Amino acid sequence: MTHRETPATRARGLGINAGAFVAAFTASPTPMVLTDPRQRDNPIVWVNDAFLSLTGYAWEEVSGRNCRMLQGPETDARAVRRLRDAVSAGRPIEIELVNYRKDGTSFWNGMTVAPVHDETGQIVHFYSAQADMTGKYRNEVAMKDAHDELERRVGEQTADLRAALEQKTALLHEVDHRVKNNLQVISSLMLLKARRTPRGEARDALQGMAERIGALSTVHRMLYSTGDVTRFDLREFAEDFVSELVAGLDTDRTAVSAEIDSIAVSAAMAAPLALMMHELATNAVRHAFPDSRPGRITITAQRSEDGLRMLIEDDGVGLAGGTPNPAGFGRSLVEMVVRQLRGVIAWSDVAPGTRVEIVVPLDAISLQSAITDRAPGPEWASP
Amino acid sequence: MTETPLRILVVEDEVLIALELECLLDDLGHITVGVAGSSAEAIALGRATSPDVAFVDIHLIDGPTGVEVARALSADPHTTVVFMTANAKRIPDDFAGAVGVIAKPYSERVVAGALRYVADRRAGLAATVEGLDGFRLASATASAERHLPVR
Numbered sequence: 001m002t003h004r005e006t007p008a009t010r011a012r013g014l015g016i017n018a019g020a021f022v023a024a025f026t027a028s029p030t031p032m033v034l035t036d037p038r039q040r041d042n043p044i045v046w047v048n049d050a051f052l053s054l055t056g057y058a059w060e061e062v063s064g065r066n067c068r069m070l071q072g073p074e075t076d077a078r079a080v081r082r083l084r085d086a087v088s089a090g091r092p093i094e095i096e097l098v099n100y101r102k103d104g105t106s107f108w109n110g111m112t113v114a115p116v117h118d119e120t121g122q123i124v125h126f127y128s129a130q131a132d133m134t135g136k137y138r139n140e141v142a143m144k145d146a147h148d149e150l151e152r153r154v155g156e157q158t159a160d161l162r163a164a165l166e167q168k169t170a171l172l173h174e175v176d177h178r179v180k181n182n183l184q185v186i187s188s189l190m191l192l193k194a195r196r197t198p199r200g201e202a203r204d205a206l207q208g209m210a211e212r213i214g215a216l217s218t219v220h221r222m223l224y225s226t227g228d229v230t231r232f233d234l235r236e237f238a239e240d241f242v243s244e245l246v247a248g249l250d251t252d253r254t255a256v257s258a259e260i261d262s263i264a265v266s267a268a269m270a271a272p273l274a275l276m277m278h279e280l281a282t283n284a285v286r287h288a289f290p291d292s293r294p295g296r297i298t299i300t301a302q303r304s305e306d307g308l309r310m311l312i313e314d315d316g317v318g319l320a321g322g323t324p325n326p327a328g329f330g331r332s333l334v335e336m337v338v339r340q341l342r343g344v345i346a347w348s349d350v351a352p353g354t355r356v357e358i359v360v361p362l363d364a365i366s367l368q369s370a371i372t373d374r375a376p377g378p379e380w381a382s383p
Numbered sequence: 384m385t386e387t388p389l390r391i392l393v394v395e396d397e398v399l400i401a402l403e404l405e406c407l408l409d410d411l412g413h414i415t416v417g418v419a420g421s422s423a424e425a426i427a428l429g430r431a432t433s434p435d436v437a438f439v440d441i442h443l444i445d446g447p448t449g450v451e452v453a454r455a456l457s458a459d460p461h462t463t464v465v466f467m468t469a470n471a472k473r474i475p476d477d478f479a480g481a482v483g484v485i486a487k488p489y490s491e492r493v494v495a496g497a498l499r500y501v502a503d504r505r506a507g508l509a510a511t512v513e514g515l516d517g518f519r520l521a522s523a524t525a526s527a528e529r530h531l532p533v534r
Contacts (some may be wrong), residue, residue: 049445177442185399185490188397188403191403192402214488243514
């Protein structure tokens with residue numbers, strides 16, 4: 001027994017001789033090969049049966065040849081270089097290479113190559129154990145194919161969705177165009193009939209309807225021009241609306257001023273709100289200042305805790321002073337709209353004049369946009 | 384109306400809109416020299432009448448040919464073209480020689496304002512479109528320079 005115990009000496013100590021190893025290795029299901037670096041070109045000097053069945057060669061065909069005989073066109077030259085460098089340096093290495101069987105078919109060979117030293121420390125052999133890794137690679141390729149396929153399908157679906165969106169946008173555009181054109185036709189129709197109707201109640205009614213359609217048209221135009229079809233800026237509407245109102249007035253006698261906060265309201269609320277503002281302001285213009293009486297109309301709208309608060313005031317003759325309007329269409333229209341918006345309305349005589357206060361709750365979409373108002377999005381940027 | 388009346392060609396396929404517009408132009412003290420519903424008719428009428436102003440819709444009887452019409456009519460240096468459409472998105476970047484667009488549905492005030500602007504510009508006065516939300520000018524100043532009328 002030597003003082004230093006090594007696996008070899010331990011084996012000997014256990015009474016296992018070299019023949020036992022040869023028998024074990026030969027019968028091992030793991031393909032193995034032994035080469036002799038002391039001979040020219042490091043030839044194969046021993047292989048086991050598993051190696052022969054993996055490669056399809058007979059012992060006579062591999063004996064005395066270098067292992068590079070297994071390499072072929074698809075073998076990665078860089079991997080071969082790493083293997084060669086390790087062998088020349090006498091370093092162990094683990095590597096995977098494409099190798100070729102005798103019949104020309106290829107397989108992924110996952111191998112460990114290690115130097116075998118004698119008692120003096122000299123390398124006497126290289127020992128290599130192999131494993132066919134083709135299955136693993138096939139899995140990897142299958143995974144990659146599956147991944148590529150998945151990506152292709154996602155790509156296809158994205159293209160489909162994009163096409164659907166384009167179609168939807170085109171449709172929206174088309175519908176928008178038709179609605180606008182129809183509004184213009186309706187308005188033209190009303191005005192044409194008004195022109196051919198003698199001055200009086202009927203003509204006024206037709207013109208009044210044309211103006212209401214005009215107010216709704218303005219809403220529609222603004223909704224679709226901001227690029228955001230879900231919301232509408234009340235101030236933008238009010239500015240345009242007041243310009244329209246003032247255009248039809250003797251402004252020396254009646255002054256109209258509006259102080260409207262920039263409030264984004266949902267598309268659903270836009271039309272009723274616009275109609276309400278139109279009714280109240282035109283009502284004031286028509287009825288508050290009879291007999292060329294001069295006066296002033298003020299429209300204010302602010303966001304309040306309860307929602308949207310609007311105030312329409314004039315310093316005219318007041319509710320009691322006006323000629324009673326039997327139909328009272330304007331007023332009932334306003335009350336209907338306020339009910340639709342689930343708001344409250346209060347009419348009061350303030351001597352001089354009339355004061356109408358309306359509070360309507362804002363719906364979810366309007367409230368949501370109220371938050372974005374604090375950090376204005378591009379949709380409200382002026383062109 | 385103290386200003387000289389403008390001679391206006393209306394290119395519009397919707398008869399009711401055209402008729403009402405004619406009445407409105409008459410109210411404003413202008414003269415409608417013709418109404419055309421198709422591109423061929425519009426171009427022929429433009430040649431025959433050499434109008435001061437042409438209001439041009441994009442969609443005509445023969446399709447979205449208004450752009451083509453605007454290009455042909457604005458080739459006459461005497462004519463100032465204004466689009467009048469619900470389909471402003473179809474207007475090319477160079478406005479096809481037009482000076483601006485009146486968005487449909489329009490109000491009488493916007494039509495009057497746009498005509499006042501055009502008249503001022505033709506007279507060489509400083510013109511403004513302030514407060515006319517429904518009338519948008521061609522963005523490129525180039526088109527404005529190109530189509531200053533020769534008197």
